[in-house]
Amino acid sequence: MSRDVSAETARGDGEPLLSVRDLQTVFRTDRETIRAVDNVSFDVYRGETVGIVGESGSGKSVTARSIMGLIDSPGEVLPESSIRFDGQELTALSDAEYREVRGSGIGMVFQDPQQSLNPVYTVGNQIREALEINRGITGAEANEVATDLLESVGIPDAKRRLDEFPHEFSGGMRQRAVIAMMLACEPELLIADEPTTALDVTIQAQILDLLKEIQAERNLAMLFITHDMGVIADISDRVNVMYAGQIVEKASVENLFERPKHPYTRALIESIPGEHSRGDGLNTIEGEVPTPSAPADHCRFAPRCPRAFEACDGIAPEHIDVGETVEHTAACLLYPEGKSETDRIKHHEALANAGTPSKEGDDS
Amino acid sequence: MSKVSGRTERAARAGETLIEVENLKKHYGGGGVFAKPSVKAVDGVSFSIKRGETLGLVGESGCGKSTLGRTLIRLEEATDGTISFDGTDITTLSGEALKDWRRNAQMVFQDPESSLNDRMTVGEIIREPLDAHDWKTKQDRQERALDLLTSVGLREEHYYRYPHQFSGGQRQRVGIARALALEPEFIVLDEPVSALDVSVQAKIITLLEDLQDEFDLTYLFIAHDLSVVRHICDRVAVMYLGKIMEISETEELYEDARNPYTRSLLSAIPHPDPSASSRRITLPGTPPSPRDPPTGCQFSTRCPAKIQPEEYDHVEDDVWDAIERYREVVRERSRMSLGTVDRLKRHVGRFSAYDDIDETVADLFGDVDVPEDVSEHVEAAAELVRDGRPEDARSHLAEEFNGVCDLRRPELHPVGDGDHMSYCHRHTDEYGDVEPVIDRRTRDT
Numbered sequence: 001m002s003r004d005v006s007a008e009t010a011r012g013d014g015e016p017l018l019s020v021r022d023l024q025t026v027f028r029t030d031r032e033t034i035r036a037v038d039n040v041s042f043d044v045y046r047g048e049t050v051g052i053v054g055e056s057g058s059g060k061s062v063t064a065r066s067i068m069g070l071i072d073s074p075g076e077v078l079p080e081s082s083i084r085f086d087g088q089e090l091t092a093l094s095d096a097e098y099r100e101v102r103g104s105g106i107g108m109v110f111q112d113p114q115q116s117l118n119p120v121y122t123v124g125n126q127i128r129e130a131l132e133i134n135r136g137i138t139g140a141e142a143n144e145v146a147t148d149l150l151e152s153v154g155i156p157d158a159k160r161r162l163d164e165f166p167h168e169f170s171g172g173m174r175q176r177a178v179i180a181m182m183l184a185c186e187p188e189l190l191i192a193d194e195p196t197t198a199l200d201v202t203i204q205a206q207i208l209d210l211l212k213e214i215q216a217e218r219n220l221a222m223l224f225i226t227h228d229m230g231v232i233a234d235i236s237d238r239v240n241v242m243y244a245g246q247i248v249e250k251a252s253v254e255n256l257f258e259r260p261k262h263p264y265t266r267a268l269i270e271s272i273p274g275e276h277s278r279g280d281g282l283n284t285i286e287g288e289v290p291t292p293s294a295p296a297d298h299c300r301f302a303p304r305c306p307r308a309f310e311a312c313d314g315i316a317p318e319h320i321d322v323g324e325t326v327e328h329t330a331a332c333l334l335y336p337e338g339k340s341e342t343d344r345i346k347h348h349e350a351l352a353n354a355g356t357p358s359k360e361g362d363d364s
Numbered sequence: 365m366s367k368v369s370g371r372t373e374r375a376a377r378a379g380e381t382l383i384e385v386e387n388l389k390k391h392y393g394g395g396g397v398f399a400k401p402s403v404k405a406v407d408g409v410s411f412s413i414k415r416g417e418t419l420g421l422v423g424e425s426g427c428g429k430s431t432l433g434r435t436l437i438r439l440e441e442a443t444d445g446t447i448s449f450d451g452t453d454i455t456t457l458s459g460e461a462l463k464d465w466r467r468n469a470q471m472v473f474q475d476p477e478s479s480l481n482d483r484m485t486v487g488e489i490i491r492e493p494l495d496a497h498d499w500k501t502k503q504d505r506q507e508r509a510l511d512l513l514t515s516v517g518l519r520e521e522h523y524y525r526y527p528h529q530f531s532g533g534q535r536q537r538v539g540i541a542r543a544l545a546l547e548p549e550f551i552v553l554d555e556p557v558s559a560l561d562v563s564v565q566a567k568i569i570t571l572l573e574d575l576q577d578e579f580d581l582t583y584l585f586i587a588h589d590l591s592v593v594r595h596i597c598d599r600v601a602v603m604y605l606g607k608i609m610e611i612s613e614t615e616e617l618y619e620d621a622r623n624p625y626t627r628s629l630l631s632a633i634p635h636p637d638p639s640a641s642s643r644r645i646t647l648p649g650t651p652p653s654p655r656d657p658p659t660g661c662q663f664s665t666r667c668p669a670k671i672q673p674e675e676y677d678h679v680e681d682d683v684w685d686a687i688e689r690y691r692e693v694v695r696e697r698s699r700m701s702l703g704t705v706d707r708l709k710r711h712v713g714r715f716s717a718y719d720d721i722d723e724t725v726a727d728l729f730g731d732v733d734v735p736e737d738v739s740e741h742v743e744a745a746a747e748l749v750r751d752g753r754p755e756d757a758r759s760h761l762a763e764e765f766n767g768v769c770d771l772r773r774p775e776l777h778p779v780g781d782g783d784h785m786s787y788c789h790r791h792t793d794e795y796g797d798v799e800p801v802i803d804r805r806t807r808d809t
Contacts, residue, residue, distance in 0.1 A: 055561040159720040200424035205632035230634030271566040273595035282566040
């Protein structure tokens with residue numbers, strides 16, 4: 001979208017379309033409980049794109065699946081979590097009610113379009129099915145709407161293409177077809193989970209353009225999940241950086257890239273090979289992403305953090321306002337800036353005690 | 365030790381040509397009378413790699429870059445052309461000579477999940493090439509494997525573990541250790557970091573650079589990620605549909621790309637900088653099938669700088685754009701074959717399955733001002749499609765609107781300084797330069 005003017009403005013008034021609070025999704029195995037998503041909170045407003053960026057295993061996809069109600073045993077969304085969509089609490093819904101939300105409120109695009117399409121039905125068939133189930137449109141009208149949808153996602157010769165099978169489409173075309181299918185449900189929120197990761201860069205550019213266009217046309221809210229910092233910079237208005245199940249930094253996209261505050265975000269941005277060429281070595285982050293199985297009573301990035309100090313292993317950092325401008329927070333004991341170490345620790349402890357009780361304890 | 369003397373000898377010869385590829389082709393299938401046309405995965409490429417240098421090979425999936433890499437180390441038999449390695453043509457090697465030569469050229473694969481045998485320990489995996497070539501004694505081989513583990517940043521105790529006990533980055537290190545086992549001079553790295561997270565990527569790239577310095581290796585680095593390539597390569601070749609579109613020193617290519625495809629490709633990379641205001645050239649459509657490549661320039665179906673034939677010089681850019689899209693649609697339809705019933709219907713003139721072409725025409729040309737001499741041919745082609753003869757429509761459009769890009773293969777022209785070469789008709793004096801055309805055509809979009 002046209003971020004070029006200034007996205008440094010606060011969000012408009014009104015309720016967020018999607019509001020996630022203290023989301024905790026755990027996977028119970030015989031040996032341990034893995035806290036794949038651990039106390040994640042964020043909002044998505046109408047017309048904006050919120051990015052979630054993180055390495056594999058950071059819990060970004062599980063966050064998306066939790067919102068869609070797609071967590072199966074042994075996974076579980078803990079009861080303290082709250083996911084409000086358009087004023088409605090989703091975590092309390094029954095399976096049938098959830099299906100209703102997925103059918104018309106929230107649409108999702110996955111990484112692999114091959115797996116989102118049924119290989120034995122034509123593309124037209126699948127779009128018409130979505131139209132019939134969700135909007136009760138059938139017959140010739142369905143055919144027309146389906147053609148329009150395929151055209152709106154930039155597939156040339158749409159009418160003919162409706163009668164083709166997914167294998168006759170190229171990768172980029174398939175992703176377009178999946179987007180058309182999702183649009184058939186007229187969603188208000190679009191969750192895109194690495195929708196361009198499997199595609200070539202020229203095709204990725206096409207799909208990113210398409211998503212932006214669709215979003216502007218329909219004033220959609222979009223939650224965009226990716227590991228690619230370049231894609232995040234391109235498409236999102238606001239970014240949440242995830243690490244080991246937690247959001248470590250939230251910022252507008254400009255702030256995130258110009259003034260990253262959390263040591264992890266900094267390291268992540270510095271390790272992108274890019275503008276600087278051979279000769280200047282790449283910065284690397286020592287160690288590996290841990291599996292979050294212990295309760296969060298410490299900073300999970302501390303073992304790899306170049307700026308960690310003793311207290312990092314003992315106190316869970318809270319989100320601290322670090323921006324000179326709007327809504328920029330980082331969960332790190334280095335902040336608030338300008339205070340002494342003891343003061344900062346006290347500040348975090350005070351926040352933890354005042355905040356939600358679920359943040360301290362072990363619920364399992 | 366012989367290793368040391370071998371290395372100093374290699375270092376001394378750094379800078380001279382190690383690999384010289386001449387008009388290399390690799391086609392799959394075809395040949396028989398009834399066979400479908402062959403897939404031209406690599407279709408006549410020539411380049412050289414100097415000793416100690418890293419040549420990057422980039423392109424979209426299906427452009428033939430992996431096939432080229434595999435052909436270079438004889439994992440695939442070349443259909444035509446020569447590969448001279450240190451002066452010997454390796455396409456003709458066989459038997460013992462081939463096995464001997466194989467020590468010199470190794471490969472690291474993209475997917476560390478599937479390129480390591482899960483039933484062998486890491487030690488066995490690294491030792492396997494040594495065993496296969498009967499390298500020294502068993503004791504020596506084991507020691508060599510342990511040495512290799514430490515040089516790729518793993519620990520000796522990892523020798524007895526299995527691949528599934530390792531993370532993706534560590535597995536890739538095992539793959540690299542295996543490739544190094546026989547002290548090769550040349551390693552093909554086929555997307556070695558594509559499957560890894562960015563923080564792990566950085567570590568593997570650093571490792572590869574260190575190893576290159578330590579063992580004086582020559583790399584062919586295959587990737588689709590242009591930013592990684594910029595970081596590690598000395599020179600870069602850009603491939604599209606089996607052909608090298610542009611080849612140059614890395615920095616020159618990134619700063620001053622001349623070929624329309626390279627420019628589009630570079631502009632499509634999302635920058636990790638939201639304030640970057642570079643204009644993106646979004647290419648239409650997808651690469652054509654390598655079974656049925658364009659007769660002229662391979663890139664002509666998507667090129668933003670395609671040359672218009674002279675007699676249609678007056679046609680506006682948006683109309684020309686619509687014509688190109690229309691040709692794409694017709695081309696797409698000519699690829700589908702009709703069933704028997706439809707053929708019968710066509711014979712008696714009652715064929716109607718393709719009537720929807722009118723809608724497509726209206727859709728494409730609806731909002732643009734089409735000149736008389738263009739609309740006449742658009743209509744004629746639509747008529748042919750309606751009659752069930754999209755092949756004829758395709759050739760009708762081709763006859764009318766073909767320009768030099770559709771008709772003739774371009775050549776690699778030297779551009780800029782040094783060995784900068786680009787494959788495009790626009791580098792000849794007859795036609796305008798690439799840059800202003802792209803600028804003009806992408807301004808409004």
